[in-house]
Amino acid sequence: MHLALATLLGGGGAPVHDGPIAAGLKNFSNWLTEPTRYSVASILAVVGILYFRKFFAQVWVITAFFALSTAYFVFAFQDPNFNAIITKPDNVPIVILFATVIFFSWLALRRAVINDERTKRGEPTLEGELAKQKVFTWPDLVYTELICLILFTAGMVVWSILITAPIEEPAATARTPNPSKAPWYFLGLQELLVYFDPWLAGVLLPSFIIVGLCAIPYLDLNPKGNGYYTFEERPFAIAFFWVGFLLFWVSFVILGTFLRGPNWSFFGPFEFWDLHKLEPMVNVDLSTYFWVELMDKPRPDNPFVREAPGIVALIGYFLVLPPLFGKTVMKKLVEEMGMVRFNVFMHLFLWFVLIPVKMGLRWTVDLKYFIGMPEYFFNV
Amino acid sequence: MTKLFTYIRESQIWKSIFRHGYPDTPRNRTLAVLSNVFLHLHPVKVRRSGIRLSYTWCMGGLTFFLFLILTLTGLLLMFYYRPTADKAYEDIFALREHVPIGVMREMHRWGAHLMVISVWLHMYRVFLTGSYKPPREFNWNVGVILLVLTLLLSFTGYLLPWDQLAVWAITVGTNMARATPFLGHEGPGAALVSFGGIDFIHAGDDVRFGLLAGRFVGEGALLRFYVLHCVGFPLIAATLMAVHFWRVRKDGGISGPL
Numbered sequence: 178m179h180l181a182l183a184t185l186l187g188g189g190g191a192p193v194h195d196g197p198i199a200a201g202l203k204n205f206s207n208w209l210t211e212p213t214r215y216s217v218a219s220i221l222a223v224v225g226i227l228y229f230r231k232f233f234a235q236v237w238v239i240t241a242f243f244a245l246s247t248a249y250f251v252f253a254f255q256d257p258n259f260n261a262i263i264t265k266p267d268n269v270p271i272v273i274l275f276a277t278v279i280f281f282s283w284l285a286l287r288r289a290v291i292n293d294e295r296t297k298r299g300e301p302t303l304e305g306e307l308a309k310q311k312v313f314t315w316p317d318l319v320y321t322e323l324i325c326l327i328l329f330t331a332g333m334v335v336w337s338i339l340i341t342a343p344i345e346e347p348a349a350t351a352r353t354p355n356p357s358k359a360p361w362y363f364l365g366l367q368e369l370l371v372y373f374d375p376w377l378a379g380v381l382l383p384s385f386i387i388v389g390l391c392a393i394p395y396l397d398l399n400p401k402g403n404g405y406y407t408f409e410e411r412p413f414a415i416a417f418f419w420v421g422f423l424l425f426w427v428s429f430v431i432l433g434t435f436l437r438g439p440n441w442s443f444f445g446p447f448e449f450w451d452l453h454k455l456e457p458m459v460n461v462d463l464s465t466y467f468w469v470e471l472m473d474k475p476r477p478d479n480p481f482v483r484e485a486p487g488i489v490a491l492i493g494y495f496l497v498l499p500p501l502f503g504k505t506v507m508k509k510l511v512e513e514m515g516m517v518r519f520n521v522f523m524h525l526f527l528w529f530v531l532i533p534v535k536m537g538l539r540w541t542v543d544l545k546y547f548i549g550m551p552e553y554f555f556n557v
Numbered sequence: 558m559t560k561l562f563t564y565i566r567e568s569q570i571w572k573s574i575f576r577h578g579y580p581d582t583p584r585n586r587t588l589a590v591l592s593n594v595f596l597h598l599h600p601v602k603v604r605r606s607g608i609r610l611s612y613t614w615c616m617g618g619l620t621f622f623l624f625l626i627l628t629l630t631g632l633l634l635m636f637y638y639r640p641t642a643d644k645a646y647e648d649i650f651a652l653r654e655h656v657p658i659g660v661m662r663e664m665h666r667w668g669a670h671l672m673v674i675s676v677w678l679h680m681y682r683v684f685l686t687g688s689y690k691p692p693r694e695f696n697w698n699v700g701v702i703l704l705v706l707t708l709l710l711s712f713t714g715y716l717l718p719w720d721q722l723a724v725w726a727i728t729v730g731t732n733m734a735r736a737t738p739f740l741g742h743e744g745p746g747a748a749l750v751s752f753g754g755i756d757f758i759h760a761g762d763d764v765r766f767g768l769l770a771g772r773f774v775g776e777g778a779l780l781r782f783y784v785l786h787c788v789g790f791p792l793i794a795a796t797l798m799a800v801h802f803w804r805v806r807k808d809g810g811i812s813g814p815l
């Protein structure tokens with residue numbers, strides 16, 4: 178099935194010889210998807226799209242995007258390495274995730290842009306205009322539901338007939354496959370394992386995500402933007418969710434599925450998954466930076482003394498920053514929210530910010546841990 | 558023909574089921590919704606803006622529909638599947654051989670993937686339209702629990718084929734529990750939970766052990782995941798969905814500008 182589809186599109190089989198343009202495009206893709214560049218590029222993309230939203234909200238932009246993506250996909254499909262990873266039956270949903278998330282983000286952005294312009298002109302929003310009319314659930318809603326349902330079922334059945342659900346070798350606890358990946362929806366967390374220890378990436382941060390989601394309605398006191406799409410009436414909230422959901426969740430799932438191979442090493446989309454590719458581990462603890470490089474001494478034996486710089490830094494980060502901000506730049510916010518809300522918000526937010534901070538420090542100065550106490554399994 | 562229909566509609570059996578006429582008048586349309594236990598999770602009237610696909614993306618509805626498909630196909634799969642270490646793989650493998658034009662496993666697997674995607678998109682839409690704002694704060698929270706349940710349902714199901722993919726994905730996932738602060742044997746603070754020199758938290762009794770009923774993903778874990786996947790989580794999810802829909806209605810229907 179896999180091979181048949183590949184030959185149909187001209188790929189697979191014997192290695193193809195790329196012309197200079199094809200080779201250049203492939204090399205560029207491999208270069209760009211390297212995790213540092215990938216993450217920085219996605220951050221720039223999100224910020225840029227929100228800033229130039231009027232441009233990106235146009236219909237031709239999304240059409241062009243999907244046309245180019247399809248063309249790229251067809252091109253990339255000829256490559257055996259790309260082909261091998263993208264045609265895995267279980268990866269089909271990730272492609273769907275990619276397409277739907279981009280499409281719906283565009284749709285929401287478009288309606289937000291239109292609504293913001295209408296509001297500025299003093300007109301009702303798109304939703305506001307229609308909301309005045311009420312229609313009967315039967316037949317209007319029930320029929321919409323029924324039609325969705327039938328089309329959707331048909332699609333599901335066709336998909337299920339075309340692609341057989343895979344089954345691998347029987348379970349063998351003695352043979353660890355490489356790479357061993359968590360189910361795809363947790364790959365964002367597995368990606369965080371590159372930067373954080375399991376107790377943070379696998380336990381604490383997911384808990385904070387759940388608690389943070391639950392807290393959203395009680396922390397966001399802005400009454401505007403309830404029941405219609407908008408950006409300008411709640412810029413912080415929307416930008417925050419875009420970064421959190423699109424970058425740190427969806428794009429990491431995609432990274433983890435397609436670009437992480439054996440040993441969780443990075444592999445470009447056109448790169449062969451070589452079991453022996455090793456990435457040198459040169460990461461350095463903050464304590465080493467402090468004692469050895471700055472003070473020119475060996476690291477002290479007592480772990481608490483040794484890790485004092487990191488402990489001080491993190492205490493400062495979590496305990497000094499909130500009151501500091503509360504007294505200065507965020508004074509108004511404290512008045513609006515009250516102390517409890519403000520502190521809950523700040524702590525969740527600081528945890529959220531710690532992720533890109535640590536990633537940035539890893540990329541720039543190879544930082545391993547702020548606090549590294551393997552004695553107590555306490556590494557931050 | 559018309560006579561036959563009229564006859565059926567006038568019969569005592571029909572009338573005992575449907576307590577309203579053909580839904581083409583306001584009165585009958587109202588009754589059609591109110592006198593049906595399933596439909597009456599909907600309000601009688603909705604804002605036109607709220608039922609536009611470009612507004613809701615139909616993702617909540619799709620999630621629910623996928624849940625129904627998964628329940629149905631899952632039930633059929635249960636007829637063929639025995640959750641033991643030496644039968645599970647065999648049974649799943651046999652589905653391919655023994656069931657002609659079998660798409661139940663495919664529907665169940667692809668549907669499960671899609672449900673995760675659709676529930677994310679649903680949450681995304683609810684956030685972007687600010688629909689979690691008062692009076693819908695509570696329903697957003699019910700939603701968050703449903704999101705977690707959806708992931709747990711998918712996660713527990715992932716193990717059941719008992720192939721390499723399944724066992725190792727669950728191993729990677731549950732390894733995290735080892736590092737739970739205080740409660741996992743490799744977690745920070747676990748060493749503090751000791752009394753008179755005896756450690757209370759070790760590989761044989763920490764949270765991971767509780768999840769897996771053992772130190773490894775083995776037969777005990779399979780049974781545990783099976784029961785949760787087929788009975789525990791679906792029951793909780795279905796109950797919460799009823800609450801969720803009821804609240805959508807009670808909070809004034811699908812959100813719209815005031």
Ligand code: HEM
Nearest residue numbers: 613617618620621680688696697700701703704810811812
């Ligand atoms: C199993 C999972 C879920 C199912 C079956 C479900 C189903 C639905 C349905 C059918 C609606 C009606 C409107 C629509 O289709 O958009 C709805 C509305 C809503 N859902 Fe969910 N949902 C689920 C998960 C969630 C999650 C994860 C959240 C948020 C974290 C959430 C929050 C809400 C809220 C706040 C509304 C009201 C929206 C409005 O009035 O515009 N739900 N849900």
